[in-house]
Amino acid sequence: MAKVTRIEPTIDTSLVRKLRCAAYCRVSSSSEDQLHSYAAQIKYYSEVFNGSDTEELVDIYADEGITGTCEDKRDEFKRLMKDCRRGKIDRIYVKSISRFARNTKDCLKNIRELKELGITILFEKENIDTAQVSDEMMITLMGGLAQEESTSISQNMRWSIKKRMEKGTFKQSVAPYGYTKSNGKLVIKPQEAEIVRMIFGWYLNGLGLTSIAVKLNEMKIVTGMYKKSWSHNMVRYILTNEKYIGDSLLQKTFTTDVLPVTQKINNGERDKYYVENTQEAVVSKEAFSTVQEMLSKSKDKYYIAAYTPKVLGSMIKCSCCGKTYKRKKTNEKYYWSCITHDKKADLCPALPISEDNIENAFIGLCNKLILHHREILLPLKKALQDLNAKKSGSNTKVLDIRKDIADINEQKHIIARLRTKGFLDEKKYNEQLTALENKKARLERDLNKLSKADDEDETLEQLDTLIDCFEERTAMITEFDDELFGMIVERIVVRDNILEFHLISGLKFNEEI
Numbered sequence: 001m002a003k004v005t006r007i008e009p010t011i012d013t014s015l016v017r018k019l020r021c022a023a024y025c026r027v028s029s030s031s032e033d034q035l036h037s038y039a040a041q042i043k044y045y046s047e048v049f050n051g052s053d054t055e056e057l058v059d060i061y062a063d064e065g066i067t068g069t070c071e072d073k074r075d076e077f078k079r080l081m082k083d084c085r086r087g088k089i090d091r092i093y094v095k096s097i098s099r100f101a102r103n104t105k106d107c108l109k110n111i112r113e114l115k116e117l118g119i120t121i122l123f124e125k126e127n128i129d130t131a132q133v134s135d136e137m138m139i140t141l142m143g144g145l146a147q148e149e150s151t152s153i154s155q156n157m158r159w160s161i162k163k164r165m166e167k168g169t170f171k172q173s174v175a176p177y178g179y180t181k182s183n184g185k186l187v188i189k190p191q192e193a194e195i196v197r198m199i200f201g202w203y204l205n206g207l208g209l210t211s212i213a214v215k216l217n218e219m220k221i222v223t224g225m226y227k228k229s230w231s232h233n234m235v236r237y238i239l240t241n242e243k244y245i246g247d248s249l250l251q252k253t254f255t256t257d258v259l260p261v262t263q264k265i266n267n268g269e270r271d272k273y274y275v276e277n278t279q280e281a282v283v284s285k286e287a288f289s290t291v292q293e294m295l296s297k298s299k300d301k302y303y304i305a306a307y308t309p310k311v312l313g314s315m316i317k318c319s320c321c322g323k324t325y326k327r328k329k330t331n332e333k334y335y336w337s338c339i340t341h342d343k344k345a346d347l348c349p350a351l352p353i354s355e356d357n358i359e360n361a362f363i364g365l366c367n368k369l370i371l372h373h374r375e376i377l378l379p380l381k382k383a384l385q386d387l388n389a390k391k392s393g394s395n396t397k398v399l400d401i402r403k404d405i406a407d408i409n410e411q412k413h414i415i416a417r418l419r420t421k422g423f424l425d426e427k428k429y430n431e432q433l434t435a436l437e438n439k440k441a442r443l444e445r446d447l448n449k450l451s452k453a454d455d456e457d458e459t460l461e462q463l464d465t466l467i468d469c470f471e472e473r474t475a476m477i478t479e480f481d482d483e484l485f486g487m488i489v490e491r492i493v494v495r496d497n498i499l500e501f502h503l504i505s506g507l508k509f510n511e512e513i
Helices: 032-048 075-085 104-116 133-167 190-204 209-218 232-239 285-301 339-343 355-390 394-420 426-450 452-471 482-488
Strands: 019-026 055-063 091-094 120-123 179-182 185-188 248-250 253-255 263-265 273-275 316-318 325-330 333-338 489-495 498-503 508-512
Touching: 019 032, 019 075, 032 055, 032 394, 055 075, 055 394, 075 104, 104 120, 190 209, 190 232, 190 285, 209 232, 209 339, 232 285, 316 325, 316 339, 325 339, 333 339, 333 355, 355 452, 355 498, 355 508, 394 426, 452 482, 482 489
Parallel strands: 019 055, 019 091, 091 120, 316 489
Antiparallel strands: 179 185, 248 273, 253 263, 325 333, 489 498, 498 508
């Protein structure tokens, strides 16, 4: 008979750390009732872990007053996923699948990633625990139902809008420049309408789009279109808008049928509806038609670069005026020029830069980092790690502040109900509301200070990325690397003959050109 020796356990199970739990809450409307639900969810999760021997609440992540169809708009959800990837969380509690996501694809993608990280989720309403492998089919079903509900609502709204377009009764939500809305109809604003007529007149007399924009800015004419200054694109918008001849072209853009919904320009994928005489005209149809012919000829006449490198586009900034650089071609060679300088040289002294010089400067920077990254990047990483190690107790403080904010939201809801029922007069209500808002603002400032630790974590991750990029390279680079540039450069600031490269993790390096 084989000899068996019993080996006693060496770990005291009573000392095993508690599961670090997080709660995710979301309300889909900013109405008073929904905000009350938001506060109630935070209060509920704050209390549910009190006295637990196996679990502790590390943080509450709460998105307020936004849609669940697209996770890009949910900042708190993204923060939750980031903390999960950093190993700060073991388990997530969610009230229901519809609170987690209304998009089946995103729902399953995130759940699978969390399972790979060893993190489980409990959906309380459906009583689904992702710790049970067999529940994935149930999650697919429930997520699909939530997505179907959201899609159905969206389709009903689009159907209603389409019917109003077909009947010619659709009302535009925003009035274009030169008009204002009155009782749902577009009414001419005399001063702005006169500017529109001037723009058409100038263009008919041979003035170009950029020249018209410069002239309007010199005259200090307010755009009225949420922009500080006029641009050639804004002038083109006015010259091509059929509203100014009294007609309306409907469904110039459309939203996609699948989640997450996105808005796209209608290039023929959907019906368009041209409705005549929807408002009073600002310019004649003859003038409008002539301008369209001139614009068409102008487009064919001037060279438009067939290819603009996506990796450099919008990343080069001017230190003189703060504007972006754009790509141009002269004598079969590509240059990057400040938009302001390109419009009018007197407005900005920044000169164009050869694309070759920009690429060579980046090659030079990379080769320096290949040679010296150990002396530059590794000590910085060590210093940040030491700083993080000295910080402790931040999670508890953050959670306490979130609880206090939830209590304030609850109090705001209570005094609003007391005012509605007549138990609180307007003066007293405003005094109490102001006091609560001031207290909430102070708490949110404190929360922002504590949240800087997350930024330091992200900086460390970015430093690791930089180090990996140059650790792997054994030879100097001789050609511009699009992929490497897009991975490590956030922007380039042009200062005379210096290019200031802003890299991920906040590092800056200067290269002469």
